[in-house]
Amino acid sequence: MATIEILGIEKRYGDTSVLKNVSLSVEDGEFLTLVGPSGCGKSTLLRIIAGLEAPDAGALRIADRDVAKDRPKQRNVAMVFQSYALYPHLTVLDNIVMPLRMRRLTAAQRFPLLGRWMPGTRRIEREIRAEAEQVASILGVEPLLARKPGQLSGGQRQRVALGRAMVRQPAVFLMDEPLSNLDAKLRVQMRSEIMALHRQIGATFVYVTHDQAEAMTMSDRVAVMMEGELLQVAAPEQLYSDPDDLRVAEMIGSPQINAVPVHALNRQLCLAWQLSQDTAVAAFRPENAIITRPADAMLNGTVAVSEHLGADVFVHVRLDGDAGTIVIRTDRTSPRHTAGTAVGVSVEGRHVLRFDAKKKRCRPSQDHGALVA
Amino acid sequence: MTALSSPRNAISAAGARPASASKQRGDRRGWLYSAPAVVTMGVLLFGPLLAVMLFSLTDWQLGQEQFSFIGARNFQELFADTVFWKSLRNTFLYVLLVVPGTVILGLIVAVLLESSNELKGLYRTAHFIPVMAATSAMAIVWGTMLHPTIGLFNHILYGLGYSGVSWLRDEHTALLALVLIGIWQGFGYAMVLFIAGLKAIPQNLYDAAEIDGADSVMDRMRLVVLPMIGPVLMFVMVVTAVRAFSVFDTVRVLTAGGPNYSTDVLLYRLNTESFDYLRTGYGAALTVVFLGIVIAITLLQAKIMDRRVHYS
Structure with a gap:
């Protein structure tokens, strides 16, 4: 369904090279984690997959389709951000339905006030709402639908952000340190929730973290990055027992x-x-x-x-x-x-x-x- | 539990005894500390306001030693005066054109400036110059540019093969010309505030919008930019509206309210009545009306916008 093929990606900002010839392939339905210290280029790689940034060189294929020139909208990817990035002026429901509204309603149907009277708008809005409510019930945020993000706790906000990503059933989930802003206890809980979610929807997950414990416990495979290079991609046990690089060995495992x-x-x-x-x-x-x-x-x-x-x-x-x-x-x-x-x-x-x-x-x-x- | 709560009880019991005496002393001291602010506000703000309200009920003329209270006669005369109504209409028309023009132009320029780093400082300064320049001096420059025979605008029109317009001497174009000058003068201020507002929007909200499929300029504006700069937008609109209501210098320098009162505005009327005709009481009545309108509009705007503005 949705494999990701990354081939020789390069990215530089001015004189600094952020990604150096990175190649990686992610299997369909796989949970792959990009782990590395801050500034290693893992978030940049994720943003390139999402289409938020363009690589300077290299090829990118999602589901066997060259997406190098596609906008994020056309790539069928969803992304969850560290700071949740919810729209603060919209209710939880409006936040969750936004990806569907943007895709299923035409620009005219989304027009303020008048759009409501365009043919079909009400029917589509009803469908969208039903789907959003279903997602909300899976995540347990149904009682919060009428609230604004400012009235939610960190964990609730992260669930809403997950809901916004899930609602349009994307083939690829991209997560940029989604648990870093949560406290330790909640982080462990959300960790298993995200794993359960992955099993349940079976989509391809690419997960970015600097926390090696997160990487080791959640993923099918872990890709260790440092200074813009991919050092090793392997299953967690193998990374621990059979590292290719001293830096990998030093990063994985505590002490x-x-x-x-x-x-x-x-x-x-x-x-x-x-x-x-x-x-x-x-x-x-x-x-x-x-x-x-x-x-x-x-x-x-x-x-x-x-x-x-x-x-x-x-x-x-x-x-x-x-x-x-x-x-x-x-x-x-x-x-x-x-x-x-x-x-x-x-x-x-x-x-x-x-x-x-x-x-x-x-x-x-x-x-x-x-x-x- | 008892061990924990007993010290607190002890404290509150000890505090309770001399409460009334210390409260009185505290009150006095409070008033003493706030006295400078209270006195300054009284002398500089409320005093003059009260004086104006009193004057509006008199027939006092500037320089006269005596005056008498004449009730609401000033207001009756005012509301019966067609020139007053015309100036009121002109003022509203001016505000209704200048506010949206300033806000939209300021926002567009701010967004354009923020989207690129090329020569940012230069453009920002250039757009802010009209705000800093003395209005009456700038009005003279505009007057020259709009001059029917030697003005730049008409020369451009001639060059394009059109006949010229007597911008400031034509009833139909004079107010419009003033509106353009008003927008030109004010949008730099709006722009600076909008830039500050735009800078405060976190990048990942734009990212989230793009991932969600809001990738056109209009969608991004509606989903991210406008809601996020809501408080700034609100402030800019109120300030611009109040400033537009008190338009005076350009009218005074360029048109003197003419031709045929087509650019006569409230503040110009006020100035004429009070200082040209020395009818201070009548001018005070105009001031009261002016103040009432400005306060009402500010409150109304705040109330309407407050409901739709998200303060995070």
């Missing part, structure tokens, strides 16, 4: 992955971890490291601080020899580590991810080629 520069490691450890010659950084997840007695380990350091978070304890260890600080996740049943204690850290080689100087992943095939002799 952050531990990245240790190879030059700070001793030779024995390099052998044990099977680090190849081109490896610049060895990285491992906090839950894959184990604290041992200093004598039993090849990686040594002192405990900087222990963070107790109920079920988990994050132990921050400052490594010897200027190798930086790492975080180790233990559970509350393990022995306490007080600050200043000398400890050893042990990580199995299979848990170590290897990255080269350009932060790209050193894949095992290359690893076998040139082991550190």
Whole structure:
């Protein structure tokens, strides 16, 4: 039905390049999330898909149709904005029906006062209203139809904005950080509501967020962007366990992955971890490291601080020899580590991810080629 | 719970005892603090207003030492005077043409200026110059341009093969010429306010409108621009209307109310009666009528527009 094909999109504002040769394809009915730090170009990419901005180069196809020259109206896309972007002077009902009014009524039928008397206006208005009420009941905003956006809470406004997007049953939903303005509790609730909505209507969703937790929990696939480049597009589990790029590894997962520069490691450890010659950084997840007695380990350091978070304890260890600080996740049943204690850290080689100087992943095939002799 | 509420009770109990005494002292002090404002307003606003109302009931002439109250005779004479009615009609006609002209032209120029960054500052300043210039000086320039024989306008008409028009000396065109000058003079002010209003509209409302399918200029105007600048629009209309009602300098400099009273307006009539004929009482009566109309129109406009304007 509605696949999205993005091919070699470029966008620059003056001298700054915002999108650098971005290619991406989204399957029909897929929930794809664009995630990245602010300023990485994810919102710009979304706006280009919507047709609010034109790319400087590249092709864009929605549902196998070249839409490069189409206005947003012709693209059959709906968009939800971070700040909701509801019309403040119109009631909730008038906000929700607006996309239908704009499409189904002619300019003459929408004319103030006189339009009401044009043939067909009343019948179409009745249909539109019925559809809007149905959408409102799905979203639970039916009792609010007569209110103005200013009288609604943040969560209610976001529901109305969703309703305005849903009402014309678009093939593609574009969402630009729709939950960022909500408080933490509501955000989690709306997250599952949007997921349920996606299952229910089966349209293609492209969702922009800077919150990796949102990206990981909601999406079929996640596209990680940084500095205008697409670093990796993969399912959430794969992004976590098998990242292509150190920056992806660092963005996904909390606490952050531990990245240790190879030059700070001793030779024995390099052998044990099977680090190849081109490896610049060895990285491992906090839950894959184990604290041992200093004598039993090849990686040594002192405990900087222990963070107790109920079920988990994050132990921050400052490594010897200027190798930086790492975080180790233990559970509350393990022995306490007080600050200043000398400890050893042990990580199995299979848990170590290897990255080269350009932060790209050193894949095992290359690893076998040139082991550190 | 009791532990929490007891301190509050203690505070209110302590506050209750000397309440009346401290309230009196507070009231006095309040009046003392507001005295400068109250006195200034009384002397500068309400006093003169009251004086004018009193004068309108007298036969006082400027410079005379004595006068007597003559009741509503000034008003009777006023309402029986055909010149007064003509000037009233002219004033309303002037306002009805100048207000929409100023607002529409100001809005169009503001929208055009906001849509491009090219030479924005220059255009903004250029359009604002008429507002800053002294009206009587500008009126003389206009007078020259509209002059039947040496004026620029007629020379353009001659060039195009038409015969000239005696703009300010023709009963049919004189008021229209004044209207054009009024619009020219006022739209820069409206434009500046509209620009401020347009800047306050969040970009994503335009985006939402575009996604919703409102992608023509008219749709965008109706769905986003006009509702969002509603309060500014309302303010501009009231200010422009009040300013148009008090049109005077151009009339005085260019037409002196003529020809055949076709450009005689309320304020010009007021000036003539009060200071040319020195009929202060009669002029005061005119002033009262003028004030009444301006206040009524401001209130009416505010009431009508308030219902349709969205203040976020």
